[in-house]
Amino acid sequence: MSSSSAFNDEKGGSSSVGEPEYGHDPASGGIFSSDYKRHDDLKEMLDSNKDSLKLEAMKRIVAMVARGKNASDLFPAVVKNVACKNIEVKKLVYVYLVRYAEEQQDLALLSISTFQRGLKDPNQLIRASALRVLSSIRVTIIVPIMMLAIKEAASDMSPYVRKTAAHAIPKLYSLDPEQKDQLIEVIEKLLADKTTLVAGSVVMAFEEVCPERIELIHKNYRKLCNLLIDVEEWGQVVIINMLTRYARTQFLNPNINESLLEEGGEKEFYASDDDEDDEEKKAEAAALAKRKPYVMDPDHRLLLRNTKPLLQSRNAAVVMAVAQLYFHLAPKAEVGVIAKALVRLLRSHSEVQYVVLQNVATMTIKRRGMFEPHLKSFYIRSTDPTQIKILKLEVLTNLASETNISTILREFQTYIKSMDKDFVAATIEAIGRCATNIGEVRDTCLNGLVQLLSNRDELVVAESVVVIKKLLQMQPEQHSEIIKHMAKLIDNIQVPMARASILWLIGEYCEHVPKIAPDVLRKMAKTFTNEEDIVKLQILNLAAKLYLTNSKQTKLLTQYVLNLAKYDQNYDIRDRARFIRQLIVPTDKSGALSKYAKKLFLALKPAPVLESPFKDRDHFQLGSLSHLLNTKAGGYQELPEWPDSAPDPSVRNVEVPEWSKCTSRKERKEKKVEKPFYSDSEGESGPTESADSESDSGSRSESDSEQTGSGSESEESVEESQSEEEEDEEEEKMKKKKKVDKSQPKKSESAESKIASEIQFLLSTSVAPTSSPQVTPVNNFLSSSLASDLEGLSLTDTVLAPTTIAPSASVRMYELLHRITGEGLGVEYCFNRQAFSPDPHMVAVQIHFTNNTSCETKNLHIEEPKLQSGMRIKEFPEIDMLPAGESVSVVMGIDFCDSTQAANFQLCTHTRKFFVSIQPPVGELMTPIFLTENEFKKEQTGHN
């Protein structure tokens, strides 16, 4: 830290040069002078040596920022405090920087070097916050620096830093979308991360950067499902939403047999799986099911099973996410489980209720049966806000059926008496919808609505008129009395929509009320000029219809109305008048159409269908913003339709038990965390245990739990084992090797190896300086005592033979290229711990090729190494030919520059190229050295 304070001083000095400049300021403006003066004293405080003054100044500045006051002129004074030692000052400076850096790009660059230093700090919190701020500064010039920092942080020891790296990805992407390809590489790497901490953040990055690259999920699918319950709440939401989309592309529709039936009739997928329909066709369905049995993919089942417990989450967003997942993915019989949880959310804050009710409304249209038992939960309370009341009404209407309509109508009756008029209007509309949907109650509803016509409140009457109009259209013959009654109302009702509705009714059914209709037109002609536009249009309509049916009485009236309309201000009305005149008034010029005037105006109109506004909203993913707004929001990912035939399920197979693939101790340690600690019923895992130092049995139980986790149901584990048959032999090999390890003397093995590696560490520092921060172990879960620090270095103490550093049979082999991906060519490598003679800075890597194909492979060589700066590769001599079934070993050298960054290169044969990478465990970077036991002891005492 001494260097940083020096930096601070230096900056302080440089700024004092600038000081005289703002001496001019007070003169420049009369009104603002006091403001400038205040800023001056802030600047002074920031320049002082006392941390307390600086802190005080920063607090005042942040308060200004919070209130939205412009504090940008303080930028130079603030930015030089970025390296301040006081952590609170530093944090506040960060807050300020992120706010104003975009406006003052050049000055912001001054702070970059501090962050770069922060990225190498041994404290993981400082590394993380440096990355956070660096990536939050939206200055395009530093894109390459950000990219580098993200890449480095993505392979940091601390999962917290890796999480921050995942957060930084979308930031960089929004700043410079051209970095996409590189960022996807980082995402791919982080997706493979096995800590719960990282999972949510990286999926979020995935969703923002490359949601279309669904294939990146395959290998991680099962892991994500199993981790899900231990991920923090916000991550759960993002992961569940993503997996819903994933499942829609990879699995078959579980309701396929039901929807197949309907597909006969219409192509629409969900068309209508109403319960009634189903019962009729049940027999047929059974027959169909027999013909084409549906078997759920075990991975599909895994997802459903692992998300179900989350319905009990306290977080409404998580519950909603699971609910939508079930709605979109589960077989019909299982969807019901979400109803209870959603009803529970209705007792939450009113904003939550609002969103949940919207989604419930959509669900009730598709699956009414699901919510029927909870009907009473949607009853309206007098204290509900109006918007909630209206949504509840919507749900109640959707739930109405022959069996429960009487109770619902009784509820509605009380609602009509409410003092909230908007709500009453909505209730009346809801009654109308119930009446149209359920024929048996139509008359009762209509009678009730007619009674409302004598209500004192005009709004109620108006709304009733509109609804009655719609209902009458269905069976006008029987209701001429009602029409007469409504004609009388026209004198009193002022609400335009209601007036228009009455006029339309009278016009449409003027034959049923032949005496009243002309009289109404007479009255309307008088008030025509004062009416609203919609009423005027309906007056014109009425006039035209009467002219056609009863021209004797109404000819002059119609002429009069048309003349009035001709000079109306609204062009719609003028147009309509012109159109009607041409059509109905016979002149010599009138066209061929006038013959059909009667047919045009008095055609039988189809009755309106009163539909829920929530119909067909489910083509949007439920729970999404787009669904709520019923329009596509920016960045919305369409929920794909089910595929016709399932894509290859084997893409999700993960090869070989996980632990053997771990290239470093670090990752194995993380696996402990990954163990679904809270989810499993075995109860063997306590927090202390999971933080235990690892042992053979530890990693063994790991692989066990992995298997029980992925398939505890018997049918599935069968599936699993079938698909992994070919991996079995591989597994056996690994087990054998383990036995070998165990057979070696275990006594004090780990202790000795620890010491060995300690020495190794000490000695090697002299040869290859290991100052990089990645090497300084920051221990995550254990107390950071020296012993455990060094344990971090002795990465393979289960494998490392106690006495040897020289190559032995137990040197661990890592896989470079699996024989399946390599199309028969299997490649493994190990660090043989021998000096690489051509270049002492390089680490020798022994590479072992095995040709498993039936034909020979030629020209094995390395191409296009993609390396971090400073890293070098010494290639192995090209292998001309590798006959079938043979294997060969070569040695190559890599200079990792003491970092744990992977070396990426291409492995080429005469036919194919494979991208591979070698990532060194920390311990392998040491220069190997041979010690006898005595020498060793001497070293040891000397050191202590």
Add this chain to the structure above:
Amino acid sequence: MIHSLFLINNAGDIFLEKHWKSVISRSVCDYFFEAQEKAMEPDNVPPVIRTPHHYLINIYRDKIFFVSVIQTEVPPLFVIEFLHRVAEMFQDYFGDCSEVAIKDNVVIVYELLEEMLDNGFPLATESNILKELIKPPTILRSMVNSITGSSNVGETLPTGQLSTVPWRRAGVKYTNNEAYFDVVEEIDAILDKSGTTVFAEIQGVIDACVKLSGMPDLTLSFMNPRLLDDVSFHPCVRFKRWESERVLSFIPPDGNFRLMSYHVNAQNLVAIPVYVRQNISFFESGSSGRLDITLGPKQTMGKTVECVVVTVHMPKVVLNANLTATQGNYTYDPVTKILVWDIGKLNQQKLPNLKGSLSLQSGAPKPEENPSLNIDLKIQQLAISGLKVNRLDMYGEKYKPFKGVKYVTKVFR
């Protein structure tokens, strides 16, 4: 995800703004004000408002609007839930979540918001973690800080961030180890005019205050867990144990938290603790009306009913009320048309009664509907559903904690 946050008070002043990505001008709030004006009441402001370039998702809490600005698709509940979490965090830190408290602690608020979201995605929302990063303000601490110059900000990564139990901080130490559980139940019932139950349900929560050292592993079991119809848990509860054994097994967070909330839905089981006889009538002629309300205890299982408050939303035409109460006192607000009768403890012998006349606006037609009554009450030491905690066991630590359970029944709406 969440782009910016504006805090707006009832008067329409934006008193705090925070941006996590590029700055968005506060003029975006004009759309919100527009919607607010249209909605008349704060409750009726739509939680999601669409503007030409952004979406505004807002919540209303403690007389403050939390308005967040969104630019792309995000589950609305995600944002709403987060905003509520923010409000709860303020409450946790400052005692209450008011404009004054936020303005007084603006720097801490800013630091909190900075930690809670990174690039608009939640980073740390567990109170135990945040409290290690940013220490809550106390008078003592601010004095110590001003003298010693130490800061309110933690320098190391909170242990919770990396562990499998992120809600608990490590190294907790208490001299008195205690764990208290409050079983609070609320009855929610709708009665019709004659007093028969239309709808009734019981919602309960178990709030815990756990002050135990180390890493205790607690198990709480009930006498009658079958009563519980629907439950939701704090993330610390092991769901599998609940499913198989119906016990709550968990490592608790430090301090106050809500362990679980549950729901009892059995119509016949719900015993309404009081009964009401009411008669409100308006005369056809003349501008007056009569009101007569009597309350009495019904099934209280020998416990006293406390804090009884009757609220009546009167029709608009009621100008004033001239009443006499045999117990407690009443207020009538002619502006909001709300009559509040605060009774206090319910007396078994002498039933409280409120009687008198209402004066109506002259000339106005008589209200067609009788107003609805809301009754709030509280019963100590009783969980109306009959839920009982059986025992609490602790594993993983050596000491013997002091344990306590309290039952409360409330009726609030």
